[in-house]
Amino acid sequence: MVAHTTSTKNLSVTLRVWRQPAADQPGRFVEYAARDLNPNMSFLEMLDVVNDALEAKGEDPIAFAHDCREGICGTCSLVINGKPHGPHKGIASCQTYMRSFADGDVIVVEPYRAKPFPVIKDLISDRSAFDAIQQAGGFITVRSGSACDANAIPVPKDEADLAMDAAQCIGCGACVAACKNASAMLFVSAKVGHLGLLPQGQAERDSRVLAMVSKMDELGFGNCTNQYECSAACPKLISHDFIARMNRDYISASFRQAFKPKSNASGGGA
Amino acid sequence: MAILDSKIPSGPLADKWRKHKIDIKLVNPANKRKYHVVVVGAGLAGASAAASLADLGYQVTCIVFHDSPRRAHSIAAQGGINAAKNYQNDGDSVYRLFYDTIKGGDYRAREANVHRLAEVSVNIIDQCAALGVPFAREYGGLLANRSFGGAQVSRTFYARGQTGQQLLLGAYSSLSRCVGQGTVKLVTQHEMSDLVVVDGQAKGVITRDLVTGKLHRFAADAVILGTGGYGNVFNLSTYARGSNVTASWRAYKRGACFANPCFTQIHPTCIPVSGDYQSKLTLMSESLRNDGRIWVPKNKADVKKAPADIPEADRDYFLERIYPSFGNLAPRDVASRAAKRMCDEGRGVGETGLGVYLDFAEAIQRYGKQAAARANLHDVSAAKILELGEAAVAERYGNLFDIYKEITDESAYKQPMRIYPAVHYTMGGLWVDYNLMSNVPGLFVLGEANFSDHGANRLGASALMQGLADGFFVVPYTIGDYLASQKPGSRPSADRAEFAAAEANVDGLVKKLMAIKGKEPVAYYHKKLGKIMWNQCGMARTKEGLTQGIAEIQALKKEFWSNVNVPGSAENMNQALEKALRVADFIELGELMCRDALTREESCGGHFREEYQHPDGECLRDDVNFAHVAAWEFQGEDQVPLRNIEPLNYETVKMSVRSYK
Numbered sequence: 030m031v032a033h034t035t036s037t038k039n040l041s042v043t044l045r046v047w048r049q050p051a052a053d054q055p056g057r058f059v060e061y062a063a064r065d066l067n068p069n070m071s072f073l074e075m076l077d078v079v080n081d082a083l084e085a086k087g088e089d090p091i092a093f094a095h096d097c098r099e100g101i102c103g104t105c106s107l108v109i110n111g112k113p114h115g116p117h118k119g120i121a122s123c124q125t126y127m128r129s130f131a132d133g134d135v136i137v138v139e140p141y142r143a144k145p146f147p148v149i150k151d152l153i154s155d156r157s158a159f160d161a162i163q164q165a166g167g168f169i170t171v172r173s174g175s176a177c178d179a180n181a182i183p184v185p186k187d188e189a190d191l192a193m194d195a196a197q198c199i200g201c202g203a204c205v206a207a208c209k210n211a212s213a214m215l216f217v218s219a220k221v222g223h224l225g226l227l228p229q230g231q232a233e234r235d236s237r238v239l240a241m242v243s244k245m246d247e248l249g250f251g252n253c254t255n256q257y258e259c260s261a262a263c264p265k266l267i268s269h270d271f272i273a274r275m276n277r278d279y280i281s282a283s284f285r286q287a288f289k290p291k292s293n294a295s296g297g298g299a
Numbered sequence: 300m301a302i303l304d305s306k307i308p309s310g311p312l313a314d315k316w317r318k319h320k321i322d323i324k325l326v327n328p329a330n331k332r333k334y335h336v337v338v339v340g341a342g343l344a345g346a347s348a349a350a351s352l353a354d355l356g357y358q359v360t361c362i363v364f365h366d367s368p369r370r371a372h373s374i375a376a377q378g379g380i381n382a383a384k385n386y387q388n389d390g391d392s393v394y395r396l397f398y399d400t401i402k403g404g405d406y407r408a409r410e411a412n413v414h415r416l417a418e419v420s421v422n423i424i425d426q427c428a429a430l431g432v433p434f435a436r437e438y439g440g441l442l443a444n445r446s447f448g449g450a451q452v453s454r455t456f457y458a459r460g461q462t463g464q465q466l467l468l469g470a471y472s473s474l475s476r477c478v479g480q481g482t483v484k485l486v487t488q489h490e491m492s493d494l495v496v497v498d499g500q501a502k503g504v505i506t507r508d509l510v511t512g513k514l515h516r517f518a519a520d521a522v523i524l525g526t527g528g529y530g531n532v533f534n535l536s537t538y539a540r541g542s543n544v545t546a547s548w549r550a551y552k553r554g555a556c557f558a559n560p561c562f563t564q565i566h567p568t569c570i571p572v573s574g575d576y577q578s579k580l581t582l583m584s585e586s587l588r589n590d591g592r593i594w595v596p597k598n599k600a601d602v603k604k605a606p607a608d609i610p611e612a613d614r615d616y617f618l619e620r621i622y623p624s625f626g627n628l629a630p631r632d633v634a635s636r637a638a639k640r641m642c643d644e645g646r647g648v649g650e651t652g653l654g655v656y657l658d659f660a661e662a663i664q665r666y667g668k669q670a671a672a673r674a675n676l677h678d679v680s681a682a683k684i685l686e687l688g689e690a691a692v693a694e695r696y697g698n699l700f701d702i703y704k705e706i707t708d709e710s711a712y713k714q715p716m717r718i719y720p721a722v723h724y725t726m727g728g729l730w731v732d733y734n735l736m737s738n739v740p741g742l743f744v745l746g747e748a749n750f751s752d753h754g755a756n757r758l759g760a761s762a763l764m765q766g767l768a769d770g771f772f773v774v775p776y777t778i779g780d781y782l783a784s785q786k787p788g789s790r791p792s793a794d795r796a797e798f799a800a801a802e803a804n805v806d807g808l809v810k811k812l813m814a815i816k817g818k819e820p821v822a823y824y825h826k827k828l829g830k831i832m833w834n835q836c837g838m839a840r841t842k843e844g845l846t847q848g849i850a851e852i853q854a855l856k857k858e859f860w861s862n863v864n865v866p867g868s869a870e871n872m873n874q875a876l877e878k879a880l881r882v883a884d885f886i887e888l889g890e891l892m893c894r895d896a897l898t899r900e901e902s903c904g905g906h907f908r909e910e911y912q913h914p915d916g917e918c919l920r921d922d923v924n925f926a927h928v929a930a931w932e933f934q935g936e937d938q939v940p941l942r943n944i945e946p947l948n949y950e951t952v953k954m955s956v957r958s959y960k
Contacts, residue, residue: 069573073578077576077822080820082820084822084864085819085820085823087864089866089873090866092874096365096540096541097370097374098578099582101461102369104370119701124706156366157487160368163369163471163475164475164478166479167472168430168473168475168476169430169472170476173347173354173426173473173772174771176422176426176428176429179427180384180441182429183439183440184436186437186438186440189440190436192431193433193458196465196468197461200367224431227433229429
């Protein structure tokens with residue numbers, strides 16, 4: 030069943046794709062013709078079709094990252110015509126459809142280019158730096174089975190909603206790819222904002238923001254210079270207001286950390 | 300012949316889990332750090348298990364094929380998670396959740412496991428709220444609920460239409476904490492390619508590094524699989540493209556029984572197929588059935604008309620008509636089959652006639668009028684009501700409407716969605732006992748990868764519940780019972796012959812695939828397999844069709860192994876090879892599913908055999924001959940597997956005709 034669309038005429042495009050066999054080898058652009066495409070095809074399905082033809086000929090298919098294909102897992106990470114996740118606002122690469130392109134278009138497809146995200150192969154880059162930032166502090170410490178009744182901690186609806194806005198981050202890294210400084214501030218501030226807005230997140234609020242920012246700097250992400258390319262590229266439209274909120278959190282946490290009285294308890298006991 | 304001892308504790312149903320926790324053995328804290336547990340997968344089940352075990356003091360290695368544990372497909376679950384909190388004061392209880400789940404599964408699940416699931420469901424919500432999962436709230440700050448199929452209470456907790464994402468990120472945050480603290484070793488981009496069995500017990504895994512192509516050995520005192528379901532055997536499904544059966548299938552080939560493989564869930568509300576190139580079917584959450592009304596035209600002549608041109612009197616709201624007490628919230632298997640029947644009658648809509656309408660016009664009007672009343676607006680224009688109503692619907696389901704728009708280029712605010720059933724979940728999986736241990740001692744299986752809790756049909760919002768129940772609250776207890784029987788420090792070395800043999804087995808498979816150099820890409824075979832499975836082992840099955848399906852799959856397997864083309868090298872990242880290894884396993888699984896469906900000569904839940912139905916088209920179960928679990932045991936390549944049986948003894952609930960009328 031074909032959906033009713035504004036254009037049902039098939040189209041042909043030329044792809045100019047970044048091919049790089051491995052991290053330590055040089056890459057280059059290679060052109061591929063993609064013909065007679067249904068406009069209701071997703072961009073990734075178009076790449077599937079191109080790849081099936083390459084495989085049938087025994088040629089190495091174009092490596093690209095993808096999984097859920099419904100915009101939630103954060104795996105897909107194409108830079109299409111210079112824009113992370115392509116031409117449309119608020120969607121991931123996998124939700125880009127061929128109806129967004131015109132017959133005869135030349136489409137340039139590249140991987141993310143940022144120092145902390147080295148290219149592994151073709152269009153796939155290594156985003157494990159994001160996991161490292163999470164591991165440094167992106168959590169609330171709760172052992173399994175030690176939680177109190179969920180309704181014992183009321184959360185005002187407005188704050189829960191705002192926390193959810195931040196929590197929607199899919200960890201795709203488009204914010205870094207879009208930023209001329211390769212800054213991860215939007216990603217980090219989304220997690221700091223999500224957990225810091227909730228009453229459950231208060232105990233570790235200071236240590237969290239300090240640890241995550243410190244890890245972010247250590248991994249080579251750049252600084253924020255308030256251009257907001259990050260939020261423009263974000264497939265979940267996460268607001269750069271969270272960056273401002275994180276900066277406030279970071280400054281007050283730094284002061285509190287410096288002047289906080291320290292307990293000299295040494296543990297032990299009978 | 301495998302020994303299938305379910306190890307269900309004795310005593311009254313409601314006391315079994317409490318009693319079992321007292322009876323099973325413990326490992327003392329100083330010894331816990333001497334045991335090494337390998338967890339494969341980091342979805343809800345894997346991540347929650349890895350973190351919980353690490354916090355207990357075990358050494359844990361967590362292996363995932365994704366580049367990050369946050370990519371696991373639990374992330375895509377939309378609607379919600381059930382729990383018997385009874386926060387709504389609407390008559391919910393542990394027993395009612397248990398009963399709904401047993402009935403929802405058409406009396407083919409284990410009573411004791413399901414009751415335990417309902418008991419721990421309440422702890423899951425507490426745990427996740429404490430982890431900072433931003434569940435939907437009421438204005439007073441307390442947790443909100445909504446309704447899901449197969450239940451007459453509101454017990455589903457949710458975070459907009461992204462509940463799976465938020466729960467997974469909660470479990471991932473716990474796992475990340477443990478990785479950061481050094482208590483879990485995280486291994487990404489490694490596919491589990493074989494299970495290592497030493498002296499009859501699971502003692503490690505072989506993985507293939509997807510970036511370098513190198514094979515690795517991991518020795519362990521116990522192995523946990525949380526590797527998800529196998530719906531991608533159908534090629535087109537709501538699963539992520541990477542979801543696969545390989546870990547479970549290699550365990551099956553090492554002796555673990557595969558239980559009820561034919562129990563597949565077809566979800567009624569998915570966006571219909573649009574073309575041959577299609578790689579993925581997208582779900583429209585069951586939560587939409589809280590407000591959306593499903594209908595087809597009463598008259599065949601109207602199917603090509605625009606929905607707005609079909610007057611109310613000529614519409615058939617068939618779920619409301621056939622199942623008045625559950626209406627649009629009839630369970631998934633029931634709703635899917637009803638939609639199929641309407642389309643088979645020639646009343647389906649859209650170009651191919653494989654679609655039904657999911658209509659929000661009534662909800663938009665209702666919410667619009669409510670909002671106008673709340674805002675104290677009088678003499679409101681119809682346009683204003685529409686505007687307010689659309690805003691209210693957007694608040695509830697906006698992201699789903701957006702997805703629908705992106706895929707179909709249509710606005711579901713202005714015209715009804717068109718939906719059709721699609722493969723969504725698999726209830727079958729590796730056989731496990733009450734401790735979630737397979738018949739291979741030391742191999743534990745959690746979440747969708749096991750078979751135990753959903754019988755022949757899973758109710759909506761119960762998959763997230765089961766994944767987290769298994770990982771947070773079941774396996775941390777039950778694994779101790781097994782490990783206490785293993786001497787601390789007795790873990791076999793990865794240099795042993797069993798590891799070398801398993802590694803050689805994987806290496807052989809890879810070399811064989813690379814050497815074929817045939818004419819067709821892997822996707823060609825996956826599509827072919829999917830078509831066979833959908834036609835012969837899909838929503839309606841027959842003896843003839845399944846027999847033919849087995850023959851077709853056997854022929855497909857021969858063709859695959861002689862004519863597939865896997866280009867490139869096995870010594871670096873090779874996505875074609877990854878797919879080929881997975882599809883090879885799917886082909887074999889497909890045959891087993893057909894065999895299971897063929898031998899189960901009854902209809903139950905998602906398994907519908909046309910020969911066994913009531914006059915009104917509902918499932919005709921055979922409790923005399925088939926009130927059992929069929930657990931298939933591998934007998935060698937191309938040999939017919941052995942069908943073992945675990946009888947299902949219902950001590951509390953009476954097996955009865957499952958009715959939602």
